[in-house]
Amino acid sequence: MRAAAAAGAVLTTEEVVAAISADGVPKGDVLAAARLAAVMAVKKTPDLVPLCHPIAIGGVDVELELGANRIDIAVRVKTRDRTGVEMEALTAVCAAGLTIIDMIKGEDPDASIEHVRVLAKAGGKTGMWERSGDR
Numbered sequence: 001m002r003a004a005a006a007a008g009a010v011l012t013t014e015e016v017v018a019a020i021s022a023d024g025v026p027k028g029d030v031l032a033a034a035r036l037a038a039v040m041a042v043k044k045t046p047d048l049v050p051l052c053h054p055i056a057i058g059g060v061d062v063e064l065e066l067g068a069n070r071i072d073i074a075v076r077v078k079t080r081d082r083t084g085v086e087m088e089a090l091t092a093v094c095a096a097g098l099t100i101i102d103m104i105k106g107e108d109p110d111a112s113i114e115h116v117r118v119l120a121k122a123g124g125k126t127g128m129w130e131r132s133g134d135r
Contacts, residue, residue: 001058002081002123006089007074008116010100012108014069019107021066027103031064031071034096034103038062038075041095042088049091055081057088062096071100074119086118 020030027033039060046054059078064071075092077085097113104111120130 002084003076003078004084004086004089004121005076005119006093006117007119008093008097009073009114010071010097010111011114012069012104012111016104016108017066017069025103030100030103034064034099035062037099038092038096041092042077045088045091049087052087053083055079055083073097084121084124086121090116090118
């Protein structure tokens with residue numbers, strides 16, 4: 001078993017977060033679209049990132065949490081294949097963030113994706129690794 005967790009955030013305005021929470025964004029359900037984009041990105045990572053191996057994905061968990069002026073994105077990916085899934089987790093976080101920005105850019109053209117990083121990985125030659133601190 002191999003697994004990886006990655007995270008990032010979309011920074012925006014309090015008004016946009018309130019609109020997302022109330023399903024008031026003109027383009028539709030932002031969180032549902034972001035979840036779908038993350039799962040699709042995991043499956044398409046080998047098509048997007050050079051030299052990434054196509055692997056069988058055993059599971060994808062996507063968590064989206066609304067903050068005061070941000071949407072936190074966390075993705076966990078699992079496989080029983082021959083290589084790790086860090087790139088799949090990172091790609092999923094980025095795709096979810098890009099989807100959120102696409103859906104809110106009319107309300108906040110200044111929105112940004114911030115602090116995308118691997119949080120932890122398990123399996124393979126190096127075993128378990130967890131990020132120390134939050135740099």
